[in-house]
Every structure is written in C-alpha cells, then in structure tokens.
Amino acid sequence: MAGNGTHAPDAHHRFRGEFPVEVTGLVNRFGTQTVHENLDLKVRRGEILGVVGGSGSGKSVLMRSIIGLQNPNAGDVEVFGRSITSADPDEEIGVRNRWGVLFQGGALFSTLTVGENVEVPLKQFYPEIEPGLRRDIARYKVRMSGLPKEAVDKYPSELSGGMKKRAGLARALALDPELLFLDEPTAGLDPIGAAAFDRLTKELQETLGLTVFLITHDLDTLHEICDRVAVIADKRVIAVDTVANLMQLDHPWVQEYFNGPRGRAAQATKAMHSKGDTP
Incomplete structure (x- = not known):
C-alpha cells in the first residue's frame, strides 16, 4: 500500500479525469416519498466537497447511491468514469476498491x-x-x-x-483510496476533537491527493476545510459553490443555515483564525 513500500494492484492507475463522481438525473423514492428528483452533482478531483441539507433531505441516501448501496429508481451515477448503476458485480468491484467510506459512528x-x-x-x-x-x-x-x-x-x-x-x-x-466518503465525521465530538479531525482530514487530503465527499452539519468544518459545498434542498442539489458565495444565495434554507445565529458564530470563528487571534 502507498506510504509503506507496497502497492495495491492498479494503485498507479490514478483517475485523471476532472470529475471522479458524476451524478445525473438521480431519482430515489421510498414508497410514496420522493427523496431525490432529477438530482445532478459533479465532484471535482482533489477537492473536499461538503454536502449539507436539512433533516430528511437525503444526504446519506445520495452517498449510498454513489457507493452502490442504494439502487436509485432512475438516473445514473458514474465513479471514475464507470457507471455504478448499470455495472455488473465484477466491474463494480473494480471501482469499489478505489474508494474508502467512514460511516456515522465508525461502523x-x-x-x-x-x-x-x-x-x-x-x-x-x-x-x-x-x-x-x-x-x-x-x-x-x-x-x-x-x-x-x-x-x-x-x-x-x-x-x-x-x-x-x-x-x-x-x-x-x-x-x-483515491476517493474518501465521510458521513458526519465530527458529529458527537467536542469542539476540540472536531477541529482536530478537520485538520487530519485536510492533511490527508493534501498528502494523499484525495478527493473527499463529506456530509456534515458542522458549520466550522464547512468554513475551515471545504473547497466547495453542495446544498441539497427541494429534492435536488440547488447549488454547489464556496461558502462565501452560498451565503449570498437567495434561498430560505440557505439563508437560515449560513446566516442564522450558528452560521454567524462560525463566520466569527473563521475570521479570528485568519487573523491569528486563536491558536
């Protein structure tokens, strides 16, 4: 494996495309409930992409669709240029060994x-x-x-x-892995532990050249380490942009999330860190 003198097969065949994950027209339904309706998302190679949305918006369902644990009702998911939704088991295994997943709580x-x-x-x-x-x-x-x-x-x-x-x-x-999925990695951690995990994530991303898909509610995480943030609302991804640009978006949930009391507190913390006022 990389970093200790051994290498997994195909480890040198790193993905060179711009988007290691491409989701197109995704539809997920559970009975009469539609969670995703024509959801589109592209994840850029080498970025930390934060994924946010209200409770029940389908953040984890989206991740499960990308890694093949959820069969969508319609749409397509491509990972490293290969379709996950239409792949046979052997083809899927050839992709699955190129990503890693941290589920909530560690699992x-x-x-x-x-x-x-x-x-x-x-x-x-x-x-x-x-x-x-x-x-x-x-x-x-x-x-x-x-x-x-x-x-x-x-x-x-x-x-x-x-x-x-x-x-x-x-x-x-x-x-x-080339691609790392993190589902609420700092949930339940105290602020010091959460900040330490954020720093570790960023260090690993930079050192290993990872692409990171990060589901989170933690506004500090979004401000500190995410290159872009995808917002899930109204059953689709309504915007993918930097936190600074998303804060200007005229959408009720986005405004409440990023510019509400907790959002303003996270902005203040970010500003203090950039000025060197805190360690």
Missing part, C-alpha cells in the same frame, strides 16, 4: 480489534497479501489516522467516540 465490527477491522477490506479485495504484511499495513493505517500504536489491539468497546471515528477512518484508508 466497526465489535468482535474484532481495531487492527482486525482495518484488515477486513484487505482480506476482501487482496486475499493474496500474507498475514504479516496485512498486520503491518493495518498498524500503519491506525497511526496514519492519529491513533496511538497500542490502539491496534483494542476492541471498539474500549475506545472513546472520537477514537472510534479515527479507527473507522483507518479502515477507510486501508486500500489507499
């Missing part, structure tokens, strides 16, 4: 240690890797995620909430 296997959790995707996609090397890779990814080395042998029940998220991140990085 760790409770009966496995942190190291064993990180080894799961390695066993699934590259069973030919010998156990000793697989353990070395797991230890490396655990340290990369900001956890102490002894965390590799701990079980999820022995970890704090923040450590569980980092363990989930280590597993998401196991296959040296």
Whole structure:
C-alpha cells in the first residue's frame, strides 16, 4: 500500500479525469416519498466537497447511491468514469476498491480489534497479501489516522467516540483510496476533537491527493476545510459553490443555515483564525 513500500494492484492507475463522481438525473423514492428528483452533482478531483441539507433531505441516501448501496429508481451515477448503476458485480468491484467510506459512528465490527477491522477490506479485495504484511499495513493505517500504536489491539468497546471515528477512518484508508466518503465525521465530538479531525482530514487530503465527499452539519468544518459545498434542498442539489458565495444565495434554507445565529458564530470563528487571534 502507498506510504509503506507496497502497492495495491492498479494503485498507479490514478483517475485523471476532472470529475471522479458524476451524478445525473438521480431519482430515489421510498414508497410514496420522493427523496431525490432529477438530482445532478459533479465532484471535482482533489477537492473536499461538503454536502449539507436539512433533516430528511437525503444526504446519506445520495452517498449510498454513489457507493452502490442504494439502487436509485432512475438516473445514473458514474465513479471514475464507470457507471455504478448499470455495472455488473465484477466491474463494480473494480471501482469499489478505489474508494474508502467512514460511516456515522465508525461502523466497526465489535468482535474484532481495531487492527482486525482495518484488515477486513484487505482480506476482501487482496486475499493474496500474507498475514504479516496485512498486520503491518493495518498498524500503519491506525497511526496514519492519529491513533496511538497500542490502539491496534483494542476492541471498539474500549475506545472513546472520537477514537472510534479515527479507527473507522483507518479502515477507510486501508486500500489507499483515491476517493474518501465521510458521513458526519465530527458529529458527537467536542469542539476540540472536531477541529482536530478537520485538520487530519485536510492533511490527508493534501498528502494523499484525495478527493473527499463529506456530509456534515458542522458549520466550522464547512468554513475551515471545504473547497466547495453542495446544498441539497427541494429534492435536488440547488447549488454547489464556496461558502462565501452560498451565503449570498437567495434561498430560505440557505439563508437560515449560513446566516442564522450558528452560521454567524462560525463566520466569527473563521475570521479570528485568519487573523491569528486563536491558536
């Protein structure tokens, strides 16, 4: 794997297109409820794209559609230039080993240690890797995620909430992905822990050249590390732009979200950081 002298197959075939994720005309319905109606979205290579929207707007459903866990009623999803919605299982596997996913809460296997959790995707996609090397890779990814080395042998029940998220991140990085999906990574963390996770995300994105799809409610995260933000409202993506430009958008939800009391507080924090008034 990259960074420790080994490489997964096809690791050097990095995606060179402008948009590693392209969603076109997406429709998702659950019974009589329509969550997405003709939703379009393009994710630029190398960016951190924040995804926001009100409760029930379908942020996680969109992510699940992109990674093939949700079968849309209509539309198309292309990842690395290949259609996910029409791919046969073998073709889909050839794409899935090029992304990593951190689900809400970490979604760790409770009966496995942190190291064993990180080894799961390695066993699934590259069973030919010998156990000793697989353990070395797991230890490396655990340290990369900001956890102490002894965390590799701990079980999820022995970890704090923040450590569980980092363990989930280590597993998401196991296959040296080009594309990283993060679903509410700072939810439930205190402000210091959330800021530390944001810094780690940015460092990994810059160091590894990742494209990051980041679902969040955290306004500080949007201001601090996101290059652009996609806003889901009215069953579609109504805008994709910088936070500064979105704040000028004449849409009730956008105005309340970015210019409400919490939005103004996040802006003030961002301004203080840019002036060096806070560490």
